[in-house]
Amino acid sequence: MPRTEYTDYYSHILGMSLNIEVTGHYGYPVIMFPTSNGSYTQNRDFGLNDSVRWLTEEGKIKLYNIQTIDGMSFYDKNLHPADRIRNYERWVQFMKNEYIPYLQRMHSTHRIALAGASFGGYHAANLAFRFPDLVSHLFCLSGAFSIRNFMHGYSDDLVYFNCPREFVPNDEGWKYRHMHIVLSTSDQDICLEPTKEMAAILTAKGIDYWYDERKWISHDWPLWRMVFPKFMGRFFG
Numbered sequence: 001m002p003r004t005e006y007t008d009y010y011s012h013i014l015g016m017s018l019n020i021e022v023t024g025h026y027g028y029p030v031i032m033f034p035t036s037n038g039s040y041t042q043n044r045d046f047g048l049n050d051s052v053r054w055l056t057e058e059g060k061i062k063l064y065n066i067q068t069i070d071g072m073s074f075y076d077k078n079l080h081p082a083d084r085i086r087n088y089e090r091w092v093q094f095m096k097n098e099y100i101p102y103l104q105r106m107h108s109t110h111r112i113a114l115a116g117a118s119f120g121g122y123h124a125a126n127l128a129f130r131f132p133d134l135v136s137h138l139f140c141l142s143g144a145f146s147i148r149n150f151m152h153g154y155s156d157d158l159v160y161f162n163c164p165r166e167f168v169p170n171d172e173g174w175k176y177r178h179m180h181i182v183l184s185t186s187d188q189d190i191c192l193e194p195t196k197e198m199a200a201i202l203t204a205k206g207i208d209y210w211y212d213e214r215k216w217i218s219h220d221w222p223l224w225r226m227v228f229p230k231f232m233g234r235f236f237g
Helices: 050-057 081-107 119-130 164-170 192-204 221-236
Strands: 004-011 016-023 028-033 061-066 112-117 135-141 180-188 210-218
Touching (some): 004 081, 028 119, 050 061, 061 081, 081 112, 112 119, 112 221, 119 164, 135 221, 180 192, 180 221, 192 210, 210 221
Parallel strands (some): 112 135, 135 180
Antiparallel strands (some): 016 061
16 A cells, blocks of 8 residues: 555645645655545545555655645635635645645656646646646646636636636647646536537647547546546556
């Protein structure tokens, strides 16, 4: 069994500590995000970590499952949408300016990998497209690429810059061409059309990616456990 440790990381930007589950003893750093409002242990609880166990056991990858603040941002219905997006942006800046640099130093690497399913796929994709120079691999499983549905008509620059389907078409394609991008979905996935739309955007920008569409399986953990080891094995096996 790969080694698993539980720790936290204090964010000066957020003014709080975030929980982190670390799986593996050595290897390329892969930050993983839970689905909507999910616990930082969710990917282990539902077997996604275990689906790539051979890679963690062999020291090829090291998984960092990190706490998000969905309940303090998009899913807090008592907050005005302006406050929801401001809180989320603080978490984004924590990732960019505090936690990813910490992993860069620890692993002596310039770039890291990001992965997530469903709303975790949104977090991964948003960070990867916002800050491509920090990211080598993006594994977006049944992800979303916009948070407009949480804003109830409210709009500002922060909303725009946290919607990859909006800002990527207006960005320069060369920024993303070093990145290994996986967009995964299925024919019964509620995120099928958003994934196809994002794939079309990348195609129009001349950005390479791997589009994977499974058949006869829905938006849920069996799909993600099926495809994640295939993608990870291709790049890190």
